[in-house]
Amino acid sequence: MNIGVMVESFRLNLAEGLAAAKQLGCEGVQIYVPGGWTKDEILDRRVKVDDSGLELSATCAEFGGHGFMVAEENPARVERTKQAIDETLALGAKVVTAHIGVVPADKGNPRFGVMASACEEIARYAASVGATYAFETGPETGKVLRAFIDAIGPEGLGVNFDPANLAMVIAEDVVDAVKQLGPFIVHTHAKDGVNLRENDGEVVYGAVPAPEGVDPWAGFKEVPLGDGDVPWREYLAALKAESFGGYLTIEREVGTNPRADIELAVSFLKGLLAE
16 A cells, blocks of 8 residues: 545645655645646646656545535536546546535435436546546445445446544444445545544535534544544555555644644554554
């Protein structure tokens, strides 16, 4: 497995973030793509990444809002995602990751069909151009996400496995989720967190409104790698058992000193991988 970092986690511009990643010993990076760059904007970023000597492991196409849970918004979101896939290929990568909303466990829930229709169209497009659209784990269990993938069909689809989202938000058994999703895991986020109470993933990720007076974000906390609920040794062993040999891409979304946290994460992962 290789160690990468989400460039935006440094909270620097692209050139500075790439330099920091290289200095800290990362082998690759992931960057955001908006689905709307000009050819010159794409070329500028491609040159910067190529010149850095780092591999672009994947991109992230996050547009805010409710993912693909709202039917009326989906035509525009699907087209924007297709643009993001084109941008990713132009940048030299083949994997696009994204949160897609909350997949309901009940296939009879209307939201299931709404999300499946949008994601199937994106998956078909991704497959047609040689890319993979990877759902990020978090709102639902590995079993539910696997059923969603099976319902759509696997062509063009993958999983971006974020163990912290599962462990800290819904207290999912991370190793079991790897077993459920193993054949589809094409990329991972290296993040950690602690679960502080029982949470409803549908509330946390905006599928349903939070009850009055309830802060949906107060039930968990992101922490530096190794300080949270992710069982790292068991998790990495599970990935190896599923023949995953891709990137552990560090993502740090909070904290006052992201570079220090990322440096710690690189050291932590290198130590585990050397065992």
